[in-house]
Amino acid sequence: MLWPLFLLVTAIHAELCQPDAENAFKVRLSIKTALGDKAYAWDINEEYLFRAMVAFSMRKVPKRETTEIAHVLLCNVTQRVSFWFVVTDPSKNHTLPAAEIQSAIRMNRNRINNAFSLSDQTLEFLKIPSTLAPPVDPSVPIWIIIFGVIFCIIIVATTLLILSGIWQSRRKNMEPSEMVDAEDKRENMITVENGIPCDSLDAKGGHINDAFMTEDERLTPL
Amino acid sequence: MPRADPAGMAQTLALDWLGDAPKDGRPKWDNKFQYFLSCLGFAVGLGNVWRFPYLCQTHGGGAFLLPYAVALVFEGIPLFLIELAVGQRLQRGSLGVWTAISPYLSGVGLGCLAVSFLVSLYYNTVLSWVLWYLLNSFQQPLPWSSCPLGLNRTGLEEECQGSSAVSYFWYRQTLNISADIRDSGSVQWRLLVCLAACWAVVYMCVIRGIETTGKAIYFTALFPYLVLTAFLVRGLTLPGAVHGLTYLFTPNMQTLQNPRVWLDAATQIFFSLSLAFGGHIAFASYNPPRNNCKRDAVAIALVNSLTSLYASITVFSVLGFKATNDHGQCLDRNILSLINEFDLPEQSISRDGYLAALAHLNTTQPERVARLSLKSCRLEDFLDKSAAGPGLAFIIFTEAVVHMPGAPAWAVLFFGMLFTLGLSSMFGNMEAVVAPLLDMGVVPRWVPKEALTGLACLVCFLLATCFTLQSGNYWLEIFDSFAASLSLIVLAFLEVVGVVYVYGMKRFCDDVKWMTGSRPGLYWRVCWTLVSPLLLLTVLVTYIAFLAQKPPSYRAWNPQYEWFPARQEKRYPGWVLAACALLSLLPTLCVLGAALAQLLAQRTRRWRPRDADTR
Numbered sequence: 001m002l003w004p005l006f007l008l009v010t011a012i013h014a015e016l017c018q019p020d021a022e023n024a025f026k027v028r029l030s031i032k033t034a035l036g037d038k039a040y041a042w043d044i045n046e047e048y049l050f051r052a053m054v055a056f057s058m059r060k061v062p063k064r065e066t067t068e069i070a071h072v073l074l075c076n077v078t079q080r081v082s083f084w085f086v087v088t089d090p091s092k093n094h095t096l097p098a099a100e101i102q103s104a105i106r107m108n109r110n111r112i113n114n115a116f117s118l119s120d121q122t123l124e125f126l127k128i129p130s131t132l133a134p135p136v137d138p139s140v141p142i143w144i145i146i147f148g149v150i151f152c153i154i155i156v157a158t159t160l161l162i163l164s165g166i167w168q169s170r171r172k173n174m175e176p177s178e179m180v181d182a183e184d185k186r187e188n189m190i191t192v193e194n195g196i197p198c199d200s201l202d203a204k205g206g207h208i209n210d211a212f213m214t215e216d217e218r219l220t221p222l
Numbered sequence: 223m224p225r226a227d228p229a230g231m232a233q234t235l236a237l238d239w240l241g242d243a244p245k246d247g248r249p250k251w252d253n254k255f256q257y258f259l260s261c262l263g264f265a266v267g268l269g270n271v272w273r274f275p276y277l278c279q280t281h282g283g284g285a286f287l288l289p290y291a292v293a294l295v296f297e298g299i300p301l302f303l304i305e306l307a308v309g310q311r312l313q314r315g316s317l318g319v320w321t322a323i324s325p326y327l328s329g330v331g332l333g334c335l336a337v338s339f340l341v342s343l344y345y346n347t348v349l350s351w352v353l354w355y356l357l358n359s360f361q362q363p364l365p366w367s368s369c370p371l372g373l374n375r376t377g378l379e380e381e382c383q384g385s386s387a388v389s390y391f392w393y394r395q396t397l398n399i400s401a402d403i404r405d406s407g408s409v410q411w412r413l414l415v416c417l418a419a420c421w422a423v424v425y426m427c428v429i430r431g432i433e434t435t436g437k438a439i440y441f442t443a444l445f446p447y448l449v450l451t452a453f454l455v456r457g458l459t460l461p462g463a464v465h466g467l468t469y470l471f472t473p474n475m476q477t478l479q480n481p482r483v484w485l486d487a488a489t490q491i492f493f494s495l496s497l498a499f500g501g502h503i504a505f506a507s508y509n510p511p512r513n514n515c516k517r518d519a520v521a522i523a524l525v526n527s528l529t530s531l532y533a534s535i536t537v538f539s540v541l542g543f544k545a546t547n548d549h550g551q552c553l554d555r556n557i558l559s560l561i562n563e564f565d566l567p568e569q570s571i572s573r574d575g576y577l578a579a580l581a582h583l584n585t586t587q588p589e590r591v592a593r594l595s596l597k598s599c600r601l602e603d604f605l606d607k608s609a610a611g612p613g614l615a616f617i618i619f620t621e622a623v624v625h626m627p628g629a630p631a632w633a634v635l636f637f638g639m640l641f642t643l644g645l646s647s648m649f650g651n652m653e654a655v656v657a658p659l660l661d662m663g664v665v666p667r668w669v670p671k672e673a674l675t676g677l678a679c680l681v682c683f684l685l686a687t688c689f690t691l692q693s694g695n696y697w698l699e700i701f702d703s704f705a706a707s708l709s710l711i712v713l714a715f716l717e718v719v720g721v722v723y724v725y726g727m728k729r730f731c732d733d734v735k736w737m738t739g740s741r742p743g744l745y746w747r748v749c750w751t752l753v754s755p756l757l758l759l760t761v762l763v764t765y766i767a768f769l770a771q772k773p774p775s776y777r778a779w780n781p782q783y784e785w786f787p788a789r790q791e792k793r794y795p796g797w798v799l800a801a802c803a804l805l806s807l808l809p810t811l812c813v814l815g816a817a818l819a820q821l822l823a824q825r826t827r828r829w830r831p832r833d834a835d836t837r
Contacts, residue, residue, distance in 0.1 A: 080561065080565040143354070155422070158426045158429065161429050162429070
């Protein structure tokens with residue numbers, strides 16, 4: 001007696017949860033990509049947890065606080081791991097509208113991810129976009145800080161160079177400029193006479209010419 | 223100042239070398255190494271890193287080295303020696319030198335001044351982009367590693383997703399480029415601020431001419447070599463580097479039949495050595511007259527070419543790594559598509575087994591596979607992706623750096639290297655602008671040198687702000703293509719002809735013998751009289767022929783373009799073409815104008831009475 005009823009129920013369930021059915025969503029998990037060696041196998045217990053999380057999310061929606069785990073139907077589980085799910089109403093005759101499910105999942109996405117140790121990229125709800133986390137934006141962009149430092153260094157260095165240039169030219173102006181230059185030039189120019197550079201003769205100092213007699217020997221000793 | 227009379231000049235100088243201080247207090251190098259580094263820094267610039275590897279890659283890999291070597295030996299080194307020898311002998315900047323050789327050739331000096339000025343404008347703008355990237359490299363993760371979020375935060379920014387994170391950062395967040403050159407847009411304050419900083423750095427270094435650049439050059443000329451070595455070591459240890467090196471260096475001798483290859487080699491050696499700017503003449507003029515400039519010319523030219531080669535090995539190994547990485551990601555994307563579509567277990571298809579699995583699925587369910595529209599992943603396609611110029615540095619290399627471990631450090635090193643490379647070239651450019659102004663006596667004696675260089679930098683900065691507009695990049699490409707290329711070839715041709723035929727080959731060889739101790743041999747004489755002028759003339763004619771073949775066009779970044787992210791090819795409007803023509807012809811007009819002015823001056827002098835001629 002109960003068999004026809006059971007078959008009817010499963011038939012209805014089968015109709016409600018089908019790939020591309022109305023209000024059905026496809027879920028795709030990439031457990032090995034996310035966890036590597038610590039990946040767990042996907043079995044019926046994990047499915048039970050998933051249905052519980054979806055029911056939990058739906059209970060947070062106003063007017064849907066009576067959603068039970070049994071109202072969440074899963075089908076077409078593949079090895080990928082991927083499957084389709086729908087949420088039915090208490091009478092189990094029709095499915096809840098997709099918009100409600102979508103908003104419920106979006107609100108609790110974080111909790112669902114954490115239950116499975118996955119992230120937005122590895123636990124995908126196709127057709128339910130997740131709100132991406134805003135990037136960490138410092139109040140002052142880093143490049144401005146570094147730019148400020150570099151620019152200050154440049155300004156200081158340039159000012160020092162200009163000031164040292166002014167100081168040097170002032171020092172040069174203090175000395176009698178033209179005369180000294182000419183004298184230096186004349187001194188620096190190596191004049192050549194008879195093939196011998198003159199500075200070896202050192203006209204200023206004077207050399208003692210040993211060819212002549214010295215002072216002492218002018219007077220013959222007593 | 224004695225009348226322009228080369229023979230008389232030689233007499234005066236022959237006495238001067240006996241230790242007399244220069245009459246006008248001409249600056250001098252502290253030591254030979256400083257001079258060597260300055261010339262080397264001027265020659266080695268951004269082109270060695272981002273133009274030579276591209277030319278090697280597109281013109282048959284290792285085979286390109288042959289036309290490059292030929293151009294170096296028969297065009298580069300002889301022209302280089304002429305510049306150094308003439309500057310060192312006549313002890314004047316470019317303007318003074320050409321006026322001394324012949325008053326009719328004084329326009330060559332003016333042309334060099336004009337070209338150096340135009341190049342300084344856009345070269346420092348490129349440096350400001352490098353500075354911007356350098357400042358943004360001090361963070362983890364790097365800002366160009368991921369796309370920013372879209373407006374409603376459910377997805378990434380559309381323009382970024384359509385192209386790539388690095389392209390988006392370059393075209394939108396850096397340049398904020400407009401879709402058309404006619405659409406100027408507004409000034410980008412970020413770029414303006416970086417441009418101001420760059421000109422401030424340049425001013426700080428050139429403030430007292432070679433007195434200050436001589437100190438700065440020790441760092442700016444040597445730092446790039448350190449970084450290149452670090453990158454080479456890092457690059458060679460990355461996976462896939464060997465692929466890059468073998469693929470890109472394997473010679474393809476067929477390409478040598480294309481005349482374009484020889485033209486590119488000739489122009490590359492020319493611009494690589496920074497000939498005909500007047501900078502080398504200025505640098506050499508600060509040397510003592512008795513200095514072996516022959517050895518300097520050969521040494522600097524060889525080191526410059528070896529640097530190009532060294533840089534291309536580094537660049538190719540990093541590009542090979544990037545191509546391997548991209549290839550792996552392409553395979554991973556395809557594998558994921560297959561797994562998702564056919565609900566296969568995770569990681570059931572490995573990269574090696576991808577082709578087998580694809581073939582199997584194609585035979586069993588071809589319609590579903592076709593619906594996926596998988597892209598074919600061939601390593602050669604990724605290796606072929608190349609770019610020259612800013613594209614290489616700001617798009618391709620930045621993406622490669624993101625995947626290296628310790629990415630911010632490598633980004634800082636890379637952009638620091640580019641900055642110092644460009645800075646040492648800017649020293650030469652500014653010297654080529656300021657030294658002729660000082661020689662001409664444009665400013666009175668009491669104006670300090672700091673003020674003159676400050677004024678030059680300020681004028682350049684103000685003019686260069688037009689490159690910070692949204693259409694600035696398009697204008698910069700125009701300057702890059704038209705301002706320098708044609709004029710430099712014309713000026714170099716006039717230089718060779720002027721020295722060899724107007725100054726006199728015999729006199730010039732005597733001067734070189736006096737300076738270096740040995741007379742230039744047959745190779746030099748043949749190159750100077752015959753080979754180099756012919757080569758330059760051929761290059762000039764071929765260049766004009768290629769230019770006339772198809773009207774100039776540019777490639778715009780247009781997000782609305784149907785084939786986005788490919789760049790849309792657009793023609794230049796008429797007034798822009800007029801500007802291009804003006805830019806190319808300006809230095810040549812200087813030459814003609816100066817010659818005409820001199821001719822007129824001579825004619826009017828003959829009409830006036832003799833005693834009015836006080837010179």
